[in-house]
Amino acid sequence: MAILKYILPxxxxxxxxGCYEDFNPNIDTKPVLxxxxxxxxxxxxxxxxxxxxxxxxxKGKNNHDVTDAKVTILANERIVGKDYLPKxxxxxxxxxxxxxxxxxxxxVNVPYAxxxxxxxxxxxxxxxxxxxxxxxxxQMLADITFNLNIEMEVNDPGGTDNYYHFGYNWFNPxxxxxxxxxxxxxxxxxxxxxxxxxxxxxxxxxxxGVFETVMGNDEGSGFVFFTxxxxxxxxxxxxxxxxxxxxxxxxxxxxxxxxxxxxxxxxTTVSQSYYNWxxxxxxxxxxxxxxxxxxxxxxxxxxxxxxxxxxxxxxxxSTAKYTIDLKDFLKSTLNKQ
Numbered sequence: 655m656a657i658l659k660y661i662l663p664x665x666x667x668x669x670x671x672g673c674y675e676d677f678n679p680n681i682d683t684k685p686v687l688x689x690x691x692x693x694x695x696x697x698x699x700x701x702x703x704x705x706x707x708x709x710x711x712x713k714g715k716n717n718h719d720v721t722d723a724k725v726t727i728l729a730n731e732r733i734v735g736k737d738y739l740p741k742x743x744x745x746x747x748x749x750x751x752x753x754x755x756x757x758x759x760x761x762v763n764v765p766y767a768x769x770x771x772x773x774x775x776x777x778x779x780x781x782x783x784x785x786x787x788x789x790x791x792x793q794m795l796a797d798i799t800f801n802l803n804i805e806m807e808v809n810d811p812g813g814t815d816n817y818y819h820f821g822y823n824w825f826n827p828x829x830x831x832x833x834x835x836x837x838x839x840x841x842x843x844x845x846x847x848x849x850x851x852x853x854x855x856x857x858x859x860x861x862x863g864v865f866e867t868v869m870g871n872d873e874g875s876g877f878v879f880f881t882x883x884x885x886x887x888x889x890x891x892x893x894x895x896x897x898x899x900x901x902x903x904x905x906x907x908x909x910x911x912x913x914x915x916x917x918x919x920x921x922t923t924v925s926q927s928y929y930n931w932x933x934x935x936x937x938x939x940x941x942x943x944x945x946x947x948x949x950x951x952x953x954x955x956x957x958x959x960x961x962x963x964x965x966x967x968x969x970x971x972s973t974a975k976y977t978i979d980l981k982d983f984l985k986s987t988l989n990k991q
Contacts, residue, residue, distance in 0.1 A: 683708045687720065687750050687758035688965035692928070695742045695764050695972040701725050705755050706965050723752040742766045742972050760961040760968035765923040767972035768816060771807030771889060773919070777983050778803070780898075784988070797902040798987055801848075804894040806919060806976065812887030817929035819971070820858075820878040820892065821920040822850070827911055845915035845980070848898030852876055855893045857884065861933050879924070879932045894919070901984055913981040921974045927960040928969035934958035 690702040703725060704718035727734055728747040740746055747761040781799045810816055826845040852858060857880045884890070896917075903912060934957065959966055 685755055686963040686965055687723065687752055687755045687961075688718070688963065689748060689750055689758050689760055689961045689968060690966045691748060691968050693740055693746055693762065693764060693968070693970040695744075695767070695970075696739055698737065699727055699740060699746070699748075701727070701748055701750070702966075703750050703752075704966075706963075720750075720752055720755060722754055723750045725750050740764050740970070746968075746970065748968055756963075758961050758963045758966070760966070762925050762927055762960070762968050762970045764970040765816070765925055765972050766811070767974045768811060768818070768921060768923045769809050770919070770921050770974050770976045771809045772805075773807070773976050773978070774805040775978055776803040777801070777980075779987055782987065795903040796988060797900070798984065799898060799900050800987075802894075802896040802899060802917070802978075804892075804896070804919070804978070806892045806894060806921070808882075808885075808890045808892060808921060810882040810885055810887060810890065815886075815926070816882040817924045817926055818880050818882070819920075819922040819924050819928075819932075820880075820894075821922060822847075822894075822917055823920075824915070824917045826915040845901045846899065847917065848896055848900065851895035851897055852878075854895040857890070857892070860884065861936065877932070877936050879929055881929065901980075910981075910985065913984045915980045915984065917978045917980070919976045919978065921976075922971050923973075925970040927967055928971060930960075931958045931967045931969065 685705040685707055688704045688706055690704075691700060693699055703720045703723045705720050707718065726749045727736075727738065728749070729738060729740060729744050731745070731747075742764055743766060744764045745761060746764060747759065749757065749759045751757045777800050779798060779800045781797075783797045784795065808818065824845065824847040858878055860880055860883070861877065882890075901915060957965075960968060
């Protein structure tokens with residue numbers, strides 16, 4: 655556990671503090687409405703309405719649903735229906751009213767997608783094996799392992815604070831993996847992305863504070879949100895390394911359609927509320943304060959919220975996409991052998 659790395663310095667501090675303090679909670683425990691929604695430009699708005707509960711409320715813990723709430727969505731101060739597709743630049747306000755739990759409100763501006771600039775892809779083959787088509791009938795005909803070094807420019811617009819999230823998925827002729835959707839069964843040949851080397855891009859760690867760094871809690875955790883604080887109104891180049899990628903052919907018959915493989919890169923501009931929630935979640939799950947609060951050595955962190963009741967998050971995002979086609983690289987690699 656990460657806390658073991660800095661437990662000794664903390665124990666020293668505890669020894670010179672008081673042994674106990676009075677605990678007189680003065681917290682309103684009445685349940686209130688909780689709103690959650692991630693609004694995506696061009697997609698219908700979905701809102702999850704629930705309610706808060708205290709830890710010893712077993713009934714509330716098992717059932718958070720609110721069935722009597724009326725939800726109203728406004729886009730640019732105009733009431734819209736459930737089929738409305740939000741646009742970049744829209745100001746979205748969500749209001750929920752419940753006779754049981756009261757009312758809640760939050761608003762967010764849908765950010766403009768930031769265009770992806772120049773993308774430079776440098777592949778490097780680490781191993782390749784090819785069999786004999788006549789001898790290896792219905793067996794492995796080729797297997798390639800390679801790394802990808804990708805430089806992707808982020809063209810940050812000036813005049814506003816911007817918050818970003820990086821994402822990716824991969825595809826081939828037989829299936830695709832986009833982090834959660836149902837997969838189509840692959841043909842015998844497949845392309846698989848390998849390991850995303852999180853530490854290759856330092857800006858993914860800009861949320862890590864000095865205290866975490868001093869205490870050695872700055873290891874990579876897969877956090878891929880970042881801001882434009884270091885390059886506002888300028889261009890920044892993300893360094894994205896994928897190692898251990900594989901492509902193999904297992905069929906007796908082979909044609910170039912098997913080489914239609916690649917990677918989709920996504921640069922998502924997110925609202926400040928989304929970024930703030932992500933940083934809060936990282937602090938709870940990975941940060942020192944979260945670890946200390948788990949063992950009673952720091953005040954417990956309340957969840958981030960931009961909803962009027964203090965429960966839930968209304969966030970928004972817009973995405974730019976860039977597709978890397980690996981067909982020519984795979985074809986030339988196979989033809990060299």
